[in-house]
Amino acid sequence: MKRRKSIAIAACAALTGLTLAACSSSSSTPTSGSSGGASSTGTSSGGAEAFNASLNGVVNPSTKKGGTLTFAESSVPDSLDPGDTYYDWTWNFTRLYATPLVTYKSAPGSAGLQITPGIATGLGTESANGLVWTYHLKHGLKFSDGEAITSADVKYAVERTYDRSVLPNGPTYFPTLLADPTYPGPYKDKKGTLTSVTTPDAYTIQFHLLKPFPDFNYVAAIPQTAPVPPSKDTGANYQLNPISSGPYMFSSYQLNKQATLVDNPNWTPTEDPQASQLASKIVLDLNVNADDLDNRLLAGDIDVDAQGTGVQAAARAKILSSPTLMKNADDALSGFLWFAYLNTKVAPMNNVACREAVEYAADKTEQQDAYGGPYAGGAIASTVMPPNIVGYKSFDLYNALSQPSGDLTAAKAALKTCGHPNGFTTGLAYRSDRPKEVQAAESLQAALARVGITVQLHGYTSGAYYTDFAGSPNYVHQHDLGIDMGGWAADWPDGYGFLDELTNGNAIVPAGNTNISELNDPVVNNLFTQATNPKLSSAAETAIWSQIDHEIMKDAAILPEVYAKSLLYRSPNITNAYVQGYYGMYNYAVLGVSS
Amino acid sequence: MAVSLDPSAGQSGPSPEAGVSSAGVPIEGRSLGQIAWRRLRRDRVAMAGGIIIVFLILVAVIGPHLVQNPNTYNPNLVDPTFSRPIGPWGGISLAHPFGVEPVTGRDMLARTVVGAQYSLLIGFLATVLAVVIGVFFGIIAGYFGGWVDTVIARSMDVFLAFPLLVFAIALVGVIPDTAWGLSGNSLRVVLLVFIIGFFAWPYMGRIVRGQVISLREREFVDAARSIGARGPYILFRELLPNLVAPILVYSTLLIPTNILFEATLDYLGVGLIPPTPSWGQMLSNAVTNGFYYIDPMFMVIPGLAIFITVMAFNLFGDGLRDALDPRTH
Numbered sequence: 001m002k003r004r005k006s007i008a009i010a011a012c013a014a015l016t017g018l019t020l021a022a023c024s025s026s027s028s029t030p031t032s033g034s035s036g037g038a039s040s041t042g043t044s045s046g047g048a049e050a051f052n053a054s055l056n057g058v059v060n061p062s063t064k065k066g067g068t069l070t071f072a073e074s075s076v077p078d079s080l081d082p083g084d085t086y087y088d089w090t091w092n093f094t095r096l097y098a099t100p101l102v103t104y105k106s107a108p109g110s111a112g113l114q115i116t117p118g119i120a121t122g123l124g125t126e127s128a129n130g131l132v133w134t135y136h137l138k139h140g141l142k143f144s145d146g147e148a149i150t151s152a153d154v155k156y157a158v159e160r161t162y163d164r165s166v167l168p169n170g171p172t173y174f175p176t177l178l179a180d181p182t183y184p185g186p187y188k189d190k191k192g193t194l195t196s197v198t199t200p201d202a203y204t205i206q207f208h209l210l211k212p213f214p215d216f217n218y219v220a221a222i223p224q225t226a227p228v229p230p231s232k233d234t235g236a237n238y239q240l241n242p243i244s245s246g247p248y249m250f251s252s253y254q255l256n257k258q259a260t261l262v263d264n265p266n267w268t269p270t271e272d273p274q275a276s277q278l279a280s281k282i283v284l285d286l287n288v289n290a291d292d293l294d295n296r297l298l299a300g301d302i303d304v305d306a307q308g309t310g311v312q313a314a315a316r317a318k319i320l321s322s323p324t325l326m327k328n329a330d331d332a333l334s335g336f337l338w339f340a341y342l343n344t345k346v347a348p349m350n351n352v353a354c355r356e357a358v359e360y361a362a363d364k365t366e367q368q369d370a371y372g373g374p375y376a377g378g379a380i381a382s383t384v385m386p387p388n389i390v391g392y393k394s395f396d397l398y399n400a401l402s403q404p405s406g407d408l409t410a411a412k413a414a415l416k417t418c419g420h421p422n423g424f425t426t427g428l429a430y431r432s433d434r435p436k437e438v439q440a441a442e443s444l445q446a447a448l449a450r451v452g453i454t455v456q457l458h459g460y461t462s463g464a465y466y467t468d469f470a471g472s473p474n475y476v477h478q479h480d481l482g483i484d485m486g487g488w489a490a491d492w493p494d495g496y497g498f499l500d501e502l503t504n505g506n507a508i509v510p511a512g513n514t515n516i517s518e519l520n521d522p523v524v525n526n527l528f529t530q531a532t533n534p535k536l537s538s539a540a541e542t543a544i545w546s547q548i549d550h551e552i553m554k555d556a557a558i559l560p561e562v563y564a565k566s567l568l569y570r571s572p573n574i575t576n577a578y579v580q581g582y583y584g585m586y587n588y589a590v591l592g593v594s595s
Numbered sequence: 596m597a598v599s600l601d602p603s604a605g606q607s608g609p610s611p612e613a614g615v616s617s618a619g620v621p622i623e624g625r626s627l628g629q630i631a632w633r634r635l636r637r638d639r640v641a642m643a644g645g646i647i648i649v650f651l652i653l654v655a656v657i658g659p660h661l662v663q664n665p666n667t668y669n670p671n672l673v674d675p676t677f678s679r680p681i682g683p684w685g686g687i688s689l690a691h692p693f694g695v696e697p698v699t700g701r702d703m704l705a706r707t708v709v710g711a712q713y714s715l716l717i718g719f720l721a722t723v724l725a726v727v728i729g730v731f732f733g734i735i736a737g738y739f740g741g742w743v744d745t746v747i748a749r750s751m752d753v754f755l756a757f758p759l760l761v762f763a764i765a766l767v768g769v770i771p772d773t774a775w776g777l778s779g780n781s782l783r784v785v786l787l788v789f790i791i792g793f794f795a796w797p798y799m800g801r802i803v804r805g806q807v808i809s810l811r812e813r814e815f816v817d818a819a820r821s822i823g824a825r826g827p828y829i830l831f832r833e834l835l836p837n838l839v840a841p842i843l844v845y846s847t848l849l850i851p852t853n854i855l856f857e858a859t860l861d862y863l864g865v866g867l868i869p870p871t872p873s874w875g876q877m878l879s880n881a882v883t884n885g886f887y888y889i890d891p892m893f894m895v896i897p898g899l900a901i902f903i904t905v906m907a908f909n910l911f912g913d914g915l916r917d918a919l920d921p922r923t924h
Binding site for chain 2: 291317459
């Protein structure tokens with residue numbers, strides 16, 4: 001499961017995995033930087049402008065109303081329809097006009113990973129057998145057109161996402177999780193109804209699952225559960241004027257050019273403490289040249305770079321070399337991991353000691369540089385889960401942090417154990433149309449050569465990478481692709497969201513495989529099963545994610561390279577700015593303008 | 596140059612130089628080759644192009660043995676924060692006269708020189724392939740005419756209409772890792788030569804065909820035929836020598852096209868396999884990662900290399916055409 005980080009991810013293969021549509025790796029350069037770590041570098045909350053100040057605190061807190069907040073985006077959204085979008089910046093942006101059943105807590109730091117009520121009164125409750133999830137809606141909520149919001153509107157919002165011919169972009173969790181997978185959607189089947197979603201009364205909605213899924217609240221936090229009034233739905237054109245359930249509503253939208261949002265008169269601050277209505281107008285400019293966008297952002301013409309993946313190389317150089325600009329910048333973890341799959345089936349990599357040798361010998365600093373260095377690339381990784389995922393626990397099995405340029409002594413010892421004291425030869429798959437990945441592949445090749453491991457590079461186009469090449473175990477075996485580069489982000493910030501498709505034995509499929517390591521470790525698989533037990537407390541579940549991460553690293557099935565970061569520029573004009581941990585970008589639902 | 600001296604075959608007719616000579620010196624007969632050479636020598640632009648070509652060939656042949664290893668990483672020469680080389684002008688220094696690559700710190704001079712070797716090698720071999728195929732089919736089509744001509748000329752049209760770039764990308768993607776006893780980069784070079792050369796032949800073929808059509812009715816061909824010469828003899832002993840000039844000219848002009856096409860494929864990531872340096876890949880890296888902003892030299896150097904090479908071949912080719920074919924004056 002992975003969110004597309006940006007448009008550039010055109011390459012994402014939409015795979016229907018057991019649970020999720022996975023799309024791998026973004027090509028969008030997460031530009032980012034590093035201050036070392038995660039959100040642990042603490043700054044006290046509330047506060048003054050300083051580098052990384054909004055990672056853990058609110059910068060320019062203010063309740064001042066009025067003004068125009070200008071967003072700009074270098075490309076275009078897949079759609080602004082909350083039911084039809086899969087970019088993480090659009091998920092962030094739709095919070096301005098679409099409130100899902102539940103949502104992420106608007107708060108800096110790790111608090112922002114928690115789920116809180118949206119239009120529901122509380123989080124969903126799971127039936128004893130784990131198959132039914134029930135949500136109750138708040139009373140008195142209204143759409144921007146004055147109509148009351150009822151559970152039927154939520155049900156309809158879910159139903160319409162079933163028709164991929166009308167709404168092709170959004171994630172497909174509902175059809176894969178709910179008990180009625182073949183429902184064609186309300187456009188083709190006007191009379192029928194999705195039987196797996198029931199509405200016992202106007203304020204209660206129940207989801208009936210095929211099998212227990214403890215992470216269902218995260219699924220309910222996807223914008224697809226934001227209510228849509230059936231009478232106002234215009235299918236693919238609904239994105240031009242979505243009826244608002246949030247603080248703002250559309251006043252105009254010229255497709256792929258500019259959207260203007262104004263206050264929604266039927267929204268009250270008390271109904272959704274996770275959002276606010278400070279600016280009186282919001283403008284979203286689309287298709288703005290990326291470098292021009294950066295310049296206007298630095299000049300104060302634009303308040304927010306909507307895409308939230310960081311500034312371009314030119315602006316990065318400007319910001320990092322100027323202390324004044326730097327104090328208005330944040331280097332945020334994007335939730336993305338750059339890594340290499342170490343295949344567990346291709347000889348000699350099927351021997352864990354050989355994989356350990358690769359883990360030890362890799363030069364992590366070179367990898368970091370290849371992806372853009374400490375600020376634009378990210379922090380050196382030693383675990384599979386990045387720090388902004390619930391369940392992350394820092395550990396360093398292969399001295400990635402203590403000896404970032406590689407532990408050659410340990411690597412040679414591992415090679416001896418694996419029976420190839422002088423090294424071995426294996427293939428490495430990478431996407432040849434992504435220059436950063438090419439550089440990462442080249443530097444991995446150079447680093448492994450230091451201990452005698454000869455790596456043959458095999459470049460593929462990203463469009464078919466997961467479908468025909470690295471994602472096809474057969475192809476991998478035939479071509480001895482022991483090492484396969486990859487990138488990954490989760491659709492929701494917990495261990496299941498991040499790890500399941502990546503390392504669960506049952507995720508191995510003949511094409512579109514995302515468990516390219518072909519890790520089928522009974523210990524790991526068993527832990528996944530345990531974690532989905534509906535009776536488990538969330539603390540126990542979190543402990544299991546950390547344990548799985550540790551087991552995967554013990555299997556040396558993944559060579560983590562970089563926790564991607566984005567160097568964000570925080571315009572001094574904006575108030576209440578902080579990085580929402582889940583998105584790795586500013587929380588758009590709470591911003592205001594000072595001037 | 597084996598240009599036929601049959602006066603009827605001469606393309607130049609009475610040329611001004613042939614008769615003009617300083618007073619008192621007996622007029623000497625000059626071969627067409629000598630005349631062309633004299634004209635070429637007087638064309639300074641073409642000569643400059645020619646000298647650059649000779650220099651480039653020397654660089655490509657000898658250079659790789661003189662420069663440092665193009666794949667040695669020098670992380671100490673790169674500032675990881677900005678991913679750019681330390682020092683002005685892309686880290687130019689005595690040890691690295693062209694500076695170093697951003698991110699990795701690999702020597703740019705070495706990478707450019709080795710890149711030149713591959714560019715020229717592939718450009719030349721692809722041109723040879725295109726010329727061989729093009730001349731062979733062009734002569735046959737032009738000489739025999741009729742349905743043979745129709746078939747060949749129409750296939751040329753098909754080739755010219757082919758979406759070559761798409762085909763090349765697809766082909767490089769599906770080709771196995773080892774084939775014909777080759778693997779890795781040597782296989783890739785063969786493949787690139789094949790793709791580029793095989794799709795460039797119709798340009799040569801068309802020109803040769805046109806020339807042959809105008810030559811085949813000349814008296815010397817009739818004469819050969821009347822004394823019993825057969826097809827192959829007429830094709831390759833009578834017609835071919837008369838085609839040397841256009842073939843030479845268009846080969847020279849085809850080389851830069853092929854070099855550019857190779858750079859394009861490298862740019863798109865379907866050319867040579869990294870870490871083998873190539874100009875197209877360097878450019879792609881500079882543009883896609885935005886290095887041109889923070890380290891312009893990284894784009895300027897491979898860009899200039901391509902520009903100078905293509906320019907030199909084009910200028911020389913133009914001069915050669917002027918020298919061999921004065922009608923274009």
